[in-house]
Amino acid sequence: MPRLTRLTPDTAVGSSRDLLGDLVARHGEIGDMVSTMAHSPAVLGGYLQLSRAMGRAKLDRRISERISIAVQAQQGCGLCLDAHVTAARALGVDEEEIERAHAGTSTEPAIAAIIALALQVYRDPTSITDEQIDALREHGYSDRAIADVVGIVALNILTGAFNLLAGLTPETVTGA
Structure with missing residues (x-):
């Protein structure tokens, strides 16, 4: 059983609401990890930025x-x-x-x-x-x-x- 609840653009607050709303608009569904990270806008924002940055990594x-x-x-x-x-x-x-x-x-x-x-x-x-x-x-x-x-x-x-x-x-x- 998950220890933290999933959030949606409707249940998230502040910048997490905006981040989730943008992700849903661009990708449709979002995964459990991302929707759960929305409890912390800092963690969710940091994850999204690092994930995007590492998409440009030089390694194959x-x-x-x-x-x-x-x-x-x-x-x-x-x-x-x-x-x-x-x-x-x-x-x-x-x-x-x-x-x-x-x-x-x-x-x-x-x-x-x-x-x-x-x-x-x-x-x-x-x-x-x-x-x-x-x-x-x-x-x-x-x-x-x-x-x-x-x-x-x-x-x-x-x-x-x-x-x-x-x-x-x-x-x-x-x-x-």
């Missing part, structure tokens, strides 16, 4: 989805994990690579290295070394792509932590 989406899978496997948000696995499949990531992402790796050394960095950003960013960043550059990652990893991890921490706090799971969302 097939890589960023594997990063998201690795982070969510650690964080424990089943709702996010399911969403990122579904997105990875839609992008053509095969089941073997999805399972490797669950374990925080890849058969491709360059992807394994960027996933490892993401997990360090999540768990222990003080342990990141100059040599590690140099190795990522040798794999062909630009400074922008390397920096984007922080944003991808931050977005996953925000959504996963919010869903866990709100009690949103694959079993409790609308239509599940």
Whole structure:
């Protein structure tokens, strides 16, 4: 059972009402996470801005989805994990690579290295070394792509932590 109620443009107040109204007007339906985030205009607005910004990330989406899978496997948000696995499949990531992402790796050394960095950003960013960043550059990652990893991890921490706090799971969302 969800711990927080879903809001609609009719039940939300202040800037959350405006944000939800705009989202409904543009997209029709909105998901449980977004409608529940509307309890905090700051959280909802921050999520929407970060989500839009990360849509412009330099990393290939097939890589960023594997990063998201690795982070969510650690964080424990089943709702996010399911969403990122579904997105990875839609992008053509095969089941073997999805399972490797669950374990925080890849058969491709360059992807394994960027996933490892993401997990360090999540768990222990003080342990990141100059040599590690140099190795990522040798794999062909630009400074922008390397920096984007922080944003991808931050977005996953925000959504996963919010869903866990709100009690949103694959079993409790609308239509599940």
